[in-house]
Amino acid sequence: MNMHIPKPLAASLATPITIQRPHIIEFGAGTAAIAGRWAAARGLTRILVVADAFNANRIDVLELSGAVTVFGTVKPEPDVPNLEAALALASEVRPDLVIGFGGGSAMDLAKLVAVLPGSGQTLHEVVGPEKVARKGAALMQVPTTSGTGSEAGTRALITDPATQNKLAVQSLHMLADIAIIDPALTLTVPATVTAATGVDAMAHCVEAFTSKKAHPLIDMYALEGVMLVGRFLGRAIADGSDIEARAGLSLASLYGGFCLGPVNTAAGHAVAYPLGTRHHIAHGAANALIFPHTLAFNAPAVPEKTTAILAALGVQGVSREPDVFAAAHRWCADLGCEMKLSALNVPRDDLPAMASEAHAIRRLLDNNPRDISREQILALYEEAY
Secondary structure, eight states: OOOOOOOOOTTOTTSOOOOOOOSEEEESTTGGGHHHHHHHHTTOOEEEEEEOHHHHTTGGGGOOOSEEEEEOOOOSSOBHHHHHHHHHHHHHHOOSEEEEEESHHHHHHHHHHHHSTTSSOOHHHHOEESOOOOOOSEEEEEESSSSOOGGGOSEEEEEETTTTEEEEEEOGGGSOSEEEEOGGGGTTSOHHHHHHHHHHHHHHHHHHHTSTTOOHHHHHHHHHHHHHHHHHHHHHHHOTTOHHHHHHHHHHHHHHHHHHTTTOOOHHHHHHHHHHHHHOOOHHHHHHHHHHHHHHHHTTTSHHHHHHHHHHTTOOSOOSHHHHHHHHHHHHHHTTOOOOTGGGTOOGGGHHHHHHHHHTOHHHHTTOSSOOOHHHHHHHHHHHO
8 A cells, every 4th residue: 555655844853854863971070091092992092182382291191091182272263274283293193083172273274184084084075964985093081161063963164274264074974983072171261252152052053053953863962052041151250160061062062963963953054154254253253143143034934942042041031132132142142252343343245255154154044044145144144244
């Protein structure tokens, strides 16, 4: 008997979806030392740690043994030359284990360092989905911030200085063999960075929750992630030593990473990207500045979900687009986030080019619940100026 099964709606439980996770996730204060034990148990002795300068000076917390080499010059917004330097060192070391130790920049570089050396493939040949041929080394991710969720995913983003665009590589070969999430490693993050990265984690959850590709299986992670940020971000900013608050944000970041694989982000990240690629504004700070604008813009298309998001952040009874903007803007500003492009030294005459660049990021904008034109993006930048 032939059965006609109607095409499910975007939010239907019947919509097919694939969930990908690191093979092992270790979570909790004091788990960083598991890194060394895990590597030793598997006989991995040629280790390359990919880190920024700060974290390069504290790799002892990982308790690694064997031959450990550190690439310690990861940039806040890594570009192709930064990646090439890491790949050159990897070609010399020929590691059997690559560790991303830092924020999203370190973890994204680590993903590519684990797959490209010796593969015969260049970065530009693997841009896009599932073009990576193989994994050349085991991959461990140890985040030291609570924002990107990169430890949980299969994407790496690198800025191409020639085009000032982000190159996105996605591959199952870049999924971590183990992710170790120790919130104690985030205790040193300054309040301003805590605020920006916390909003970034929330933005991953919000954009997935309101996406055209939204799915009930991911919605539960997304909304819980927003609630965790609403509950703990203010606490972590007020008292950086609050380990429970830090753990809450680490979990929110992980949940945001879970959202990125099967659903991904939308207009918020697309509009924020030119701030980083063109003007070197930290990714978290860019997302915090843009968040109220895109949340309000999308509110008419997803009113119930917008209300749920604001309620999760402790804001009740707000539904109209102007009120959504005002509430979200006030929430970010109260955290200490900079909310004006002019204060971040973005030249006003670059806004049109930024709008064109953002509007061209179709891999994200096509997920947005409400179509947004280049002119509307430009108007958003002008409002944020």
